[in-house]
Amino acid sequence: MTYENLFNYMAREHGLNLLIEEMQEIEKMVDLDRQQEEIKSNEVTRIIPEFDSPKNWTQDRNLENGNYTNVCIRCKSAFMGHKRRVLCFECANKLD
Numbered sequence: 001m002t003y004e005n006l007f008n009y010m011a012r013e014h015g016l017n018l019l020i021e022e023m024q025e026i027e028k029m030v031d032l033d034r035q036q037e038e039i040k041s042n043e044v045t046r047i048i049p050e051f052d053s054p055k056n057w058t059q060d061r062n063l064e065n066g067n068y069t070n071v072c073i074r075c076k077s078a079f080m081g082h083k084r085r086v087l088c089f090e091c092a093n094k095l096d
């Protein structure tokens, strides 16, 4: 079954809106997988950030893509925030 056939089948069976939600969930999981691979290659051991970590972008939480687990390019720590963020909150606020 090709990807397109599968998509059409799922759209027919589950309705398009639900399907789009499912695709977004899958996209999130794929993103997380990719990040975890990156984490492993950087030998960072903490994959899941604390919910109340000061490195998290709490103001992103209500955004559509605001609850991703990212790895800070500076301190290499995991943090929660919008999927496009590359710096944790702490590092972003102490740039030289």
Ligand SMILES: [Zn+2]
Binding pocket: 055, 072, 073, 074, 075, 076, 077, 087, 088, 089, 090, 091, 092
């Ligand atoms: Zn950082």
